[in-house]
Amino acid sequence: MxxxxxxxxxxxxxxxxxxxxxxxxxxxxxxxxxxxxxxxxxxxxxxxxxxxxxxxxxxxxxxxxxxxxxxxxxxxxxxxxxxxxxxxxYHLSTVTHASRRLGVHNTVKVLTLGxxxxxxxxxxxxxxxxxxxxxxxxxxxxxxxxxxxxxxxxxxxxxxxxxxxxxxxxxxxxxxxxxxxxxxxxxxxxxxxxxxxxxxxxxxxxxxxxxxxxxxxxxxxxxxxxxxxxxxxxxxxxxxxxxxxxxxxxxxxxxxxxxxxxxxxxxxTVRHSQRCRVNIGEHSSEQYYLVSNCELAGFRAVAAPLLVNSQGQVTMAADVATALNIAIGDEVRLVALS
Structure with a gap:
């Protein structure tokens, strides 16, 4: 892991x-x-x-x-x-040089420093x-x-x-x-x-x-x-x-x-991520999630199979919880991995 x-x-x-x-x-x-x-x-x-x-x-x-x-x-x-x-x-953009009198119309690309x-x-x-x-x-x-x-x-x-x-x-x-x-x-x-x-x-x-x-x-x-x-x-x-x-x-x-x-x-990932409360135990889900704790200096993230229910609770194996430095009742942020 x-x-x-x-x-x-x-x-x-x-x-x-x-x-x-x-x-x-x-x-x-x-x-x-x-x-x-x-x-x-x-x-x-x-x-x-x-x-x-x-x-x-x-x-x-x-x-x-x-x-x-x-x-x-x-x-x-x-x-x-x-x-x-x-x-x-550099910004790549297009400029046009044209002369109606001569019937000339040229479109060229330019790079502009910014x-x-x-x-x-x-x-x-x-x-x-x-x-x-x-x-x-x-x-x-x-x-x-x-x-x-x-x-x-x-x-x-x-x-x-x-x-x-x-x-x-x-x-x-x-x-x-x-x-x-x-x-x-x-x-x-x-x-x-x-x-x-x-x-x-x-x-x-x-x-x-x-x-x-x-x-x-x-x-x-x-x-x-x-x-x-x-x-x-x-x-x-x-x-x-x-x-x-x-x-x-x-x-x-x-x-x-x-x-x-x-x-x-x-x-x-920002749009679809959600917070869930943690339960630790065995489960049969094979759906992988990207999951992190909600810490700053203690931030941890892993990818692991999780079981997420409609009540905003997530069940994870003990080794995943250990990797995230979290306990039962803590909150995590997660998003499904397709």
Whole structure:
């Protein structure tokens, strides 16, 4: 059984292993001890803070095997972005150039630099070690964030979004960045991505073109990957799309991967989750649920078969209750897994 819980200082070695395994383009897990330890400390402070409206809190969750105790994955929620440093993106839109006198009518796509998601909630750092990417593990890790957000709604903005990793090869070469590099930057994609991951974003404002970029002026290779996701990111994108997330034309400024967004109230797991009171005992139900306790710093979530009745009561096995740190009569939040 995988248990989702807040990260602790003791998880640092495993977090570094995840950062190393995540590969190029995974900006939110830089291979940097100072940054990763700071993320852990900031997360712990956020889980213990009293919050009435979203600020600069960061909630870093980990997936732990209940048998071995091994940490096998991560996921995180940034309560807001762009309040302390600009959060840049490109917006892909269409413009028309026409001349009635000449009878010419051309429609072209442009990329415009902006900071659309300033103040919104970001979902990030979703990563599972390859050997654990089977069954419902990915869904548990992704959807557990939404149970947490549903339970602690005041801690998050009205809109949640996620940046999907764009196309790059095994060496970290991005076709989109290659065009930007040749035209404006003169630094490698992996280095630019690393600088962003450790918070050194000043070079973006210094070197990024301020005026809209006409897409038809890019290389064919760069044009082809705008709005496309890395092969390893497709499962994560599908999970978010099932929750109601969609792309509204915003893409990453480095690899042109799409950003997807959803009103938090309309996220499927948030909409359909419910609170139930706990009974502990044996049952014959084979219906799996994603279930969490209703704690903050003590948050726990698992996926398990449960028996839910129409009176708002749920019966679960003793090992599930133990994993959630709950007792008979406590309340949990749950949602059925299809």
């Amino acid at each position: 995988l248990i989702i819980r807040p990260i602790t200082a003791a998880d640092y070695p495993a977090l570094m292993l995840c950062a190393e395994a995540s590969g190029h383009g995974f900006t939110s897990l830089p291979i940097n001890e100072t940054i990763l330890r700071a993320r852990i400390n900031h997360s712990q402070a956020s889980f213990n803070a009293t919050v009435t409206s979203p600020g600069q809190e960061s909630y870093l969750l980990v997936a732990v095997d209940s048998v071995s105790g091994q940490m096998v994955g991560t996921t995180a929620i940034e309560a807001t972005v762009g309040l302390d440093a600009p959060f840049y993106n 900071s659309q998601y300033t103040g919104e909630t970001e979902l990030c750092s979703l990563f599972l070690l390859p050997e654990w990417r089977q069954g419902i593990n990915g869904r548990l890790l992704s959807k557990s964030r939404f149970l947490f957000m549903a339970e602690h709604r005041q801690r998050f903005a009205e809109i949640a979004f996620a940046e999907m990793r764009g196309v790059s090869d095994e060496q970290g070469n991005s076709p989109f960045w290659q065009w930007l590099k040749d035209s404006f930057f003169s630094i490698d994609f992996t280095y630019a991505d690393y600088l962003t991951g450790i918070g050194r974003k000043g070079f973006i404002a210094d070197l990024m073109p301020k005026l809209p970029i006409y897409v038809n002026l890019l290389s064919k290779e760069a044009q082809a990957v705008i709005g496309q996701v890395h092969v390893d990111t497709r499962p994560a994108l599908q999970l978010l799309e099932q929750e109601g997330f969609c792309c509204r034309g915003y893409v990453d400024i480095f690899d042109a991967g799409p950003s997807v967004e959803c009103d938090v109230r309309n996220i499927e």
